Amino acid sequence: MSSSGAPSEIVVVGIGADGWASISPSSQSLVLEASVLWGGSRHLSLVPSVDGQQRVPWPSPLAASLPALLSEYAGRPVVALASGDPLVSGIATTLLEYGAPVRVVPAVSSVALARARMGWSSESCEVVSLVGRPIDRLVLHLAPGRRILVLSSDASTPAAVASLLTSSGWGASTLTVLGDLGSPSESLQSGVASSWSGDSPALNVIAISVSPSVEQRAPASVSKPRPGFGLASWAPGLPDSAYENDGQLTKRDLRASALARLMPAPGQLLWDVGAGAGSIGIEWMRSHPTCHTIAIETDPERAARITRNAHALGVPDLQVVEGRAPSALSGLDAPDAIFIGGGATREGVLETCLAALKPGGRLVVHGVTLETEMLLARAYAAHGGELTRIGVEAAEPIGTFTGWTPARVVTQWALDRAPV
Structure with missing residues (x-):
């Protein structure tokens, strides 16, 4: 929304929980x-009548009604x-997103007060x-020893x-609920997450x-990692067992290789085409809280599974x-990076992705069939980039002995689009 449909200026004044006396003259x-x-x-009730x-x-x-409110007071x-x-998870942030002319006069934030109390x-x-x-x-x-303030x-x-x-x-984490910070009724309640009980103030x-809970500190099984403790890293290549899947999953080593070439950067958008279990798009977003992913998946059950995996991780x-x-x-x-994990041979998929990619963007395509491999060889010849065949072998039991079990070889084409 442009500022032409908004007030001439919106001065957003911060006010503390202790009310009128908390703000400057x-x-x-x-x-x-x-x-x-x-x-x-x-807030309005805290201000003397005028x-x-x-x-x-x-x-x-608010979200649905705010444009009409801005238009109603346009020019005033x-x-x-x-x-x-007001810029800490506040209304000023929302108003700025609508393009309104905003000036902010902050008070002490709840974050600053919480840090001071703790x-x-x-x-x-x-x-x-x-x-x-x-x-x-x-x-x-969530990671061992971290301190987090939750608004x-x-x-x-x-x-x-x-x-x-x-x-x-x-569950062994300690919670401290700081209520009505800065007001005469300020409160503090502490306890352990696993046994938390009691009421909390609205603010x-x-x-x-x-x-981590005691049971989480025990050695993790290779096939089933600890639900929380083992998934604290933001590095690519989470254990395969971290994902609910039906077999359509980019495996750990291949996932790490693809993400190294996709190069997640703060604020950037990935298309995960033929997303399967959603692992590439999920780990793209886990690399930084401002990264975004759009996962494209044709199968309804897999699409629902991607959503569950995204929430869990x-x-x-x-x-x-x-x-x-x-x-x-x-x-x-328009994406900053694209991963095609399935469907690359479908007519128009690769061409559409190449056309959509932003300048400076990255494209990675995986293929396991001869048909996909030939497609990627032609793409490599036409556009350059990096063409790699990746074979991974894992040690597994063979009777009473141990031997190497190879996974299916994957052909990977990676392309960096030149910036303008």
Whole structure:
């Protein structure tokens, strides 16, 4: 949305849980002198009454109603109230995404207050927002000894986080729920995730000291790794058993090879074409919290399985498109990288992917059939790049002895598109 359909300026003023007294005199003047004041009902109730001031509570649902609100006040100056720092999982971020002309006057954020109460430096902890976001996003950040500050959606978030930690093998983690930070009713409740109980205030931040459960510290089976502890790494090549699959899975060593050539970078988008179990797209997103994936899969059962795997491995925002390439690729955002794990020989798939790839983008294609291998040989001759045959052998029992068991050889074509 362009700023032409928005107020001439929106000054977003942060206000603490302790209310009107928490903001500076200059910020108080901004609020009192505003002809139009937006905010949540709770925030608006904290401000002294002003004759003639128009006070507008945020509409619900906010995302669907905000464009109309911006248009209604187009060309007029507006002041809006927000909790703490409006750019920490706050309304200012949303307004900026709509292209509105925003000026932010922050108060002390809940993150800063939580760090102060816990004695945690900013360098020693991670901040994860679950405000309006899937709770499974937290899984990506779980590793032994990590400190995490979770921005909660509501009073139900602490119990849900405790349940998630327990079910994923981190039940020994310590939770501290910091409620109504900065207000006279500020509270603190601590406990272990596996035995968490009790109510929490609606406004809360959760501090987590991550620790694996006792059973998770035991040696892991090769065939079945520990659910949480063994999956803490963001490096490519998670154990194959980390994925629910029906056999259509890019195996661990091949996955690591493909991702090394796809080169995930913060904020970039991958198309995972013929995604199978979704492992390439999932590990692309696990490499950095701002990476995105669109997984294209024609089989409905596999498409549903990709979604389950994405949630289980901490990247629930992965987008699944159920359909057959190349037609299913139409209208998708242009990718920074493409992996084709299946269907490369289908007419138009490779050509469509090459045409869609951004300048500076990367393409990796795997093939196990002679037909795909011949296609990739022709592509290599026409476009260059890197053509590799990868054979992996694993030691397995042969009677009372041990021998090498080869996996199917895979031909890999990798291409780096030159930047403009």
